[in-house]
Amino acid sequence: MTSNAHIDLSKAVYVLNNAQHICILTGAGISAESGIPTFRDKQTGLWENFRAEDLANCDSFVRDPELVWSWYQWRRSEVKDKRPNPAHEALATWQAKAGQLGQTISLITQNVDDLHEQAGSQATHLHGELWQNHCSECGQTYEEAIDPAVTALVPCKSCGGKVRPSIVWFGEMLPQEPWQIAQQAAENCEVFISIGTSSMVYPAAGLAQSAKQNGATVIEINPHPTDNGLVDIQLPYPAGEILPELVAQLSQAKN
Structure with missing residues (x-):
């Protein structure tokens, strides 16, 4: 110094x-x-043509929940060994x-x-916290750990709704x-x-x-x-x- x-x-x-x-x-x-990587860093690999801001919001999850879920699973896989x-x-x-x-x-x-x-x-x-999830419909916390390799949507055990990451999205x-x-x-x-x-x-x-x-x-x-x-x-x-x-x-x- x-x-x-x-x-x-x-x-x-x-x-x-x-x-x-x-x-x-x-x-x-x-x-x-x-x-x-910081949230605003350029995406890499399969996600290089997407902006984080376009994926981390409720509208994107409603429109294409599989895409948003897959992106967060990729983020988790990138972070898990850090x-x-x-x-x-x-x-x-x-x-x-x-x-x-x-x-x-x-x-x-x-x-x-x-x-x-x-x-x-x-x-x-x-x-929010990257490793936590909850139901997008009823809000129930999803307690079980989900392997980052699981890219398929996970149903809520209480109401059958789509489980989402417990992250604060844009607009929330x-x-x-x-x-x-x-x-x-x-x-x-x-x-x-x-x-x-x-x-x-x-x-x-x-x-x-x-x-x-x-x-x-x-x-x-x-x-x-x-x-x-x-x-x-x-x-x-x-x-x-x-x-x-x-x-x-x-x-x-x-x-």
């Missing part, structure tokens, strides 16, 4: 060392460091030590993968409980950290604004800074590079 980066990291450590309530929002960038990177592991370490540090860490993610959970974190998913509302948790965490935190997200997708993008309005310091970790005016401290580096050092320094400061 450059000398300026060390200064910014020291500022972040100082602010966090004096905070009790911290809200962290993660986006596609943190998972990209584990090899998971593992947490040092950024996920650092956040899990931080959460585990939060009590010793006198802190509460609310981890909110826009990602649908389970890398936070694999690393040992407890995360609130705003946009965010699930109420996770969104309330995220709002409360943002409104009550002293420090808000945005990691690997452009902060452009609403309503999640409004969380930083809410935190700022309530007096929080906003820290951004992103190799491509957004320069949106809300950020107080920028750490323009990959999360897997900067987070382990940040968490290590926090732990040392409290020892």
Whole structure:
């Protein structure tokens, strides 16, 4: 890191060392460091002629449920072997030590993968979870695991409707409980950290604004800074590079 980066990291450590309530929002960038393509990356293979936006919506599922289901099964097959990177592991370490540090860490993610959970974190998913399914007709959760190789539609055991991924599609509302948790965490935190997200997708993008309005310091970790005016401290580096050092320094400061 450059000398300026060390200064910014020291500022972040100082602010966090004096905070009790911290809200962290993660986006596609943190998972990209584990090899998971971002949602807006160009599709590959059989799907290169499709746009993700044209598949991840209710109208597409009604019009061609087999196509949408097959696409999500392909996405699952692409993700199933991916593992947490040092950024996920650092956040899990931080959460585990939060009590010793006198802190509460609310981890909110826009990602649908389970890398936070694999690393040992407890995360609130705003946009759903890739490995969960429910009935598109009655809403019943489909409990059984479905192998990504199964491309045929799966019927609901309760009503016979079509099972779909438990993902928030374009045009759908965010699930109420996770969104309330995220709002409360943002409104009550002293420090808000945005990691690997452009902060452009609403309503999640409004969380930083809410935190700022309530007096929080906003820290951004992103190799491509957004320069949106809300950020107080920028750490323009990959999360897997900067987070382990940040968490290590926090732990040392409290020892």
